[in-house]
Amino acid sequence: MAVRLHYSSLQNTLFSSFSPMYSFNPSKPFLLYPLLSRQNLISLSQSKDSFFCTCTNNTAQNLQTESDPFVFTTPLYYVNAPPHMGSAYTTVAADAIARFQRLLGKKVIFITGTDEHGEKIATAAATNGSSPRDHCDVVSNAYKLLWKDLDITYGKFIRTTDPKHEAIVKEFCARVLANGDMYRADYEGFYCVNCEEYKDEKELLENKLCPMHLKPCVPRKEDNYFFALSKYQKKLEETLTENPEFVQPSFRPNEVQNWIKSGLKDFSISRASVDWGIPVPNDKNQTIYETSDLQSTVSSGWPASLHLIGKDILRFHAVYWPAMLASAGLAIPKKVFGHGFLTKDGMKMGKSLGNTLEPNDLVCEFGSDAVRYFFLKEVEFGHDGDYSEDRFINIVNAHLANTIGNLLNRTLGLLRKNCQLTLVADSATAAEGNSLKDTVENLVEKARVHYENLSLSSACEAVIEIGNAGNLYMDEQAPWSNFKKGGAASEAAAKDLVIILEAMRIIAIALSPVTPSLCLRIYEQLGYSKDQFYAATWSETKWGGLKLGQVMAQPNPVFARIESPAEGEQAAEGALKATKTKTKTKNTKHQEVAQA
Numbered sequence: 001m002a003v004r005l006h007y008s009s010l011q012n013t014l015f016s017s018f019s020p021m022y023s024f025n026p027s028k029p030f031l032l033y034p035l036l037s038r039q040n041l042i043s044l045s046q047s048k049d050s051f052f053c054t055c056t057n058n059t060a061q062n063l064q065t066e067s068d069p070f071v072f073t074t075p076l077y078y079v080n081a082p083p084h085m086g087s088a089y090t091t092v093a094a095d096a097i098a099r100f101q102r103l104l105g106k107k108v109i110f111i112t113g114t115d116e117h118g119e120k121i122a123t124a125a126a127t128n129g130s131s132p133r134d135h136c137d138v139v140s141n142a143y144k145l146l147w148k149d150l151d152i153t154y155g156k157f158i159r160t161t162d163p164k165h166e167a168i169v170k171e172f173c174a175r176v177l178a179n180g181d182m183y184r185a186d187y188e189g190f191y192c193v194n195c196e197e198y199k200d201e202k203e204l205l206e207n208k209l210c211p212m213h214l215k216p217c218v219p220r221k222e223d224n225y226f227f228a229l230s231k232y233q234k235k236l237e238e239t240l241t242e243n244p245e246f247v248q249p250s251f252r253p254n255e256v257q258n259w260i261k262s263g264l265k266d267f268s269i270s271r272a273s274v275d276w277g278i279p280v281p282n283d284k285n286q287t288i289y290e291t292s293d294l295q296s297t298v299s300s301g302w303p304a305s306l307h308l309i310g311k312d313i314l315r316f317h318a319v320y321w322p323a324m325l326a327s328a329g330l331a332i333p334k335k336v337f338g339h340g341f342l343t344k345d346g347m348k349m350g351k352s353l354g355n356t357l358e359p360n361d362l363v364c365e366f367g368s369d370a371v372r373y374f375f376l377k378e379v380e381f382g383h384d385g386d387y388s389e390d391r392f393i394n395i396v397n398a399h400l401a402n403t404i405g406n407l408l409n410r411t412l413g414l415l416r417k418n419c420q421l422t423l424v425a426d427s428a429t430a431a432e433g434n435s436l437k438d439t440v441e442n443l444v445e446k447a448r449v450h451y452e453n454l455s456l457s458s459a460c461e462a463v464i465e466i467g468n469a470g471n472l473y474m475d476e477q478a479p480w481s482n483f484k485k486g487g488a489a490s491e492a493a494a495k496d497l498v499i500i501l502e503a504m505r506i507i508a509i510a511l512s513p514v515t516p517s518l519c520l521r522i523y524e525q526l527g528y529s530k531d532q533f534y535a536a537t538w539s540e541t542k543w544g545g546l547k548l549g550q551v552m553a554q555p556n557p558v559f560a561r562i563e564s565p566a567e568g569e570q571a572a573e574g575a576l577k578a579t580k581t582k583t584k585t586k587n588t589k590h591q592e593v594a595q596a
């Protein structure tokens, strides 16, 4: 007998655990709710510092310490449609965080992936005329390709159809079941296929529209499995009170407390009558067919340091998930950060609504650094943000092309002209008593604190301030004119170039979490190799890296200015005018010649 399972292998667990007690009708598939497939069960292990832990076999070596890896996850994105800029936004932010943690010398386990089961995915596959399996392969691959183009350095890419993932979910469920927190009952309510969720009628808009997707929710009655969330009401309240850092940014814990205080209801974790699922043979031996069980995945580290998600799934991650972890005897993650939405006309951009911004086009047109920088700098992390092409071009040109790229190019141009591209002093010596050094040191420390706090926009701002300070210094010192004076003035000018290039070196490390390719190019301009760039650590943002005699590369612009459509039109108009004028002149001359 094959039972169709839905959304990874929660179902697996239920089937193998429940089949002796319940008789399943294979013609009426019984599928589980996708909640767990949105998590990253791959990295679970037990930990003693759990608020909830009900296990008795925790050991001291399971305690997380500062030297533990930084384990963190993005959502597993639904493959109902290819990725859009919203999905890219979370992943780009996650990558910046991963890169920063690596700069600190941490081992990072960065987990992302795709959620491949569910009604909306089956429907999407049917609409495209593909089998669900083929559809999932194609869309999941589109995510991987986009992550490559966006310089995303994930460590694990989970597909919820992967048997390893299924095995872990299965074991997880067995624990929840053994703890008496799963039961079977009828459920009746309004269902949003796009959320894959039963909705509280109070949340719905007129005509029973889902407030997120603006699509009608349909009445459904099903025989489902439930998770006993209500049992965890008090513990969840306590956790949030005792652990104010758990939900972030700082204005979100209130939202979560309010959900909890309004009374937690048990929720259904299974679905009937969904065709796209995983067949599970009615064989208890299947429970041991994978080696990747919960205990053996300890090496990946648990609890996770961070779940980075959009605020749309905050309730799952900050309420449902911790309760289920508690039920399974596992520690809760250290932090859940629910960022805001990229919006279009005030509505969340989303696959279901179809109002998305195409990240592949943006990357093709402007490059990955520009895309990464704009969204991380311009959307304050945690808040919503709108996209406008004009703003995109203005910001990227002002910060990356002018403040950083132009300063580097001008400085290297002067160094080539006056010092054969060779540094005349150690940057530490050159900057003795110089206030720019103090400014840069203060700003880079600010950037570090902002990165630590996931204030990515402020981190970018602090680094750009270093560039602004460098530009100001260049303008005030005017080395081009001091070189002309010769003697001591010329020597001072040569030292000024060392000082500005040292500031550039620090920018190249400090902005590398956000714009890695650009920063590599800066590093190479400063005469370093690719390997040296990849080996750099945050400690090297300390002033004093550039040394006497170091030879810089031939100046080559590191970031090409983007021409705005308005500029393009103006330029085209200008060119047209010039042609007309020339033509006119020519014609006039012809006439003159003719008259002569």
Ligand SMILES: Nc1ncnc2c1ncn2[C@@H]1O[C@H](COP(=O)(O)OP(=O)(O)OP(=O)(O)O)[C@@H](O)[C@H]1O
Pocket (backbone or CB within 6 Å): 075, 076, 077, 078, 079, 080, 084, 085, 086, 087, 089, 090, 194, 195, 308, 309, 310, 311, 312, 313, 340, 341, 342, 343, 348, 349, 350, 351, 352, 353
């Ligand atoms: N507009 C958006 N702004 C920011 N993040 C987004 C946006 N849309 C999706 N995300 C990211 O993707 C996650 C949701 O993944 P999902 O696969 O459900 O994407 P979706 O486009 O919202 O799908 P759907 O429209 O079908 O609900 C969010 O939690 C968030 O991390």
